[in-house]
Amino acid sequence: MTEPASAAGAGASTAGAAIAIGGPPAIDEPEVIVGATPDEVSDRAARRIVDRLGAAIAQHGRADFVTTGGSTPVGIYDVIASTLRDAIDWSLVHFWWSDDRFVPRDHPLSNVQAADSILFAVSQFAGQSGNLLDGSDVERGLEPGLLVPAANVHPFPCTEAIAHARGPEWCAGRYAQELQDAPLRVVHGIPAFDVILLGLGPDGHIMSVFPGSEAFDRTEWALAIPAPSHVGPHGARVTLNPAMVGVSRAVLMVTSGESKADVVGRVFTEPRDVRQLPAQMVRNRASTWIVDEAAASKLPPKVKRTG
Numbered sequence: 001m002t003e004p005a006s007a008a009g010a011g012a013s014t015a016g017a018a019i020a021i022g023g024p025p026a027i028d029e030p031e032v033i034v035g036a037t038p039d040e041v042s043d044r045a046a047r048r049i050v051d052r053l054g055a056a057i058a059q060h061g062r063a064d065f066v067t068t069g070g071s072t073p074v075g076i077y078d079v080i081a082s083t084l085r086d087a088i089d090w091s092l093v094h095f096w097w098s099d100d101r102f103v104p105r106d107h108p109l110s111n112v113q114a115a116d117s118i119l120f121a122v123s124q125f126a127g128q129s130g131n132l133l134d135g136s137d138v139e140r141g142l143e144p145g146l147l148v149p150a151a152n153v154h155p156f157p158c159t160e161a162i163a164h165a166r167g168p169e170w171c172a173g174r175y176a177q178e179l180q181d182a183p184l185r186v187v188h189g190i191p192a193f194d195v196i197l198l199g200l201g202p203d204g205h206i207m208s209v210f211p212g213s214e215a216f217d218r219t220e221w222a223l224a225i226p227a228p229s230h231v232g233p234h235g236a237r238v239t240l241n242p243a244m245v246g247v248s249r250a251v252l253m254v255t256s257g258e259s260k261a262d263v264v265g266r267v268f269t270e271p272r273d274v275r276q277l278p279a280q281m282v283r284n285r286a287s288t289w290i291v292d293e294a295a296a297s298k299l300p301p302k303v304k305r306t307g
C-alpha cells in the first residue's frame with residue numbers, strides 16, 4: 001500500500017508528501033458505543049457533539065463543527081434543535097460541511113437542506129415566521145431550532161458556483177479560501193476542527209472520499225470529486241481533504257441499521273488500507289463510533305463496546 005500524501009513539515013511519516021492521514025498510529029481501536037435503536041444513537045451522538053462543542057467554547061470562546069450529509073444527521077439535528085437547543089451558546093458555533101453534492105443549497109440532494117430545515121433559525125431559509133426575514137417563531141421557542149447567526153453557517157458555495165456557471169473545482173477553491181480566512185487552528189498544515197461528524201457509506205466511504213480516491217494524494221483543503229458511479233447520488237461532489245479527520249479534536253462516526261453491518265464488520269476486520277476502506281481512517285483511539293445494535297452485529301469480539 002502506498003502511503004497517502006502528507007503535510008510538508010507535518011509529523012507525517014512520508015517525507016515530502018503534504019498531508020498526514022489518519023492521526024495516531026492505527027494500532028488502537030476507537031471507542032465504540034452501541035445504542036439499542038437509531039433514535040438512541042441520534043440522542044447519544046447529539047449529546048456527545050454538544051458536549052464537545054461546549055468544551056471548545058469554554059476553552060477558546062468559539063467552536064467549529066463539521067457536519068456531514070446523508071440521512072444520519074437528521075435524527076441528530078432533531079435532538080439538538082429541541083432537547084439541546086439551550087445547552088450551549090449557539091451564536092459561538094460555526095457550522096462547516098465535510099462534503100456536498102454539487103447542487104444548489106435548496107436542492108433536495110443538498111447536504112445543507114436538513115440543517116436549514118431543522119437547525120437554523122436566523123437565515124433566509126428559516127421561513128417559519130411566514131415573512132422569510134427572521135426566525136421569530138424559533139426565537140420565541142414556538143418552533144424548534146437554534147439561534148445561529150447566518151454568518152456562522154459555512155456551506156460549500158455550490159449555489160454561487162452554479163449561479164456563475166462555475167464548476168465544482170471553483171466551488172472547492174472558494175471553500176478552501178474561506179477555510180484559510182477563518183480563525184481555525186492549523187495542525188501539520190491543515191485546519192483542525194473541534195468536532196467532525198461523519199456518516200458511513202455502504203462501500204466504506206466517508207465524506208465524499210470513496211475507495212481509491214485521488215483525495216488521498218491531494219493537498220488542497222477542499223476538493224472537487226467526480227460523480228461516483230457505484231454509490232448514489234451519482235452527481236459531482238465537493239469534499240474536505242480527508243486528512244482533517246487526522247488532526248481534529250473529536251471525530252464521531254455515526255451509523256445505524258442492518259444495511260451498514262457488513263461495512264462496519266469490514267472496517268474492523270480487514271487489513272488497514274484507508275485507500276480501499278476510507279472509514280478505517282476513523283478506526284483509531286482518537287475517534288468515537290456510535291452505532292446501533294443492527295449495525296454492530298458483525299463487529300468482531302475483540303472490539304470493546306460500551307452500551
Ligand code: 6PG
Pocket residue numbers: 068069070071072073098099100101111198199200201202205206207208
Ligand atoms: C454524502 C455523505 C456521505 C454519507 C454516507 C452515509 O454526501 O452522501 O456525506 O459520506 O455520510 O453516504 O450516508 P447515510 O447517513 O445516509 O447512511
